[in-house]
Amino acid sequence: MTGKSLSERIGDLGRRLAVEAHAAWLAARDPRVPILARILAIAVAAYALSPIDLIPDFIPVLGWLDDLIIVPLGLILVRRLIPAPLWTELHAAAEAASERPSSRAGMAFILLLWAGLLYVAYWSVRTSPWH
Structure with missing residues (x-):
């Protein structure tokens, strides 16, 4: 069996969420995005990238639940409010940025x-x- 370990899958999920949050941030700054989607994208990206959470991460299990529920749900809403071709363009830009060295x-x-x-x-x- 050549599947990924649980820690590798969690790492992949974290990287995907980071790219999605960056795409939401790019969407918030793009004038082609509808205003409601821009406002929601700002809120989701700020929450995803902020070190401050509703429930602090040091609280076992509960601290991660908000990151595992609030951020993905917000990203799904942002994605639904943005036209698919535009989201594809923004996501590609975020993906390219994630591959550049920091x-x-x-x-x-x-x-x-x-x-x-x-x-x-x-x-x-x-x-x-x-x-």
Whole structure:
């Protein structure tokens, strides 16, 4: 028997959901997509890519249920609201983007940007006259 192991299938599912979420993000920014689909695509992509969940992932089983139910259902709704040829185009673009190497320099820049913003927020609170 040459089937994939459970961990390989779960990994494949995670990669497919990431590509679908990226396609939803691309759909949210595409003016050819109907407005209702764009609004839903923003919500689904933001939820799928956000580190904040309704139920935290560290809670066994329940923490993953929202990711396994909410995100796929949202993606199905987005897919149904977008014309098939347009969804195919957006999905192909997301698939191509997933195959490109990620940039460590870009990641470092984003992390430094966030650190800088956090420092500015901290500094503004510390020097505030109400503190």
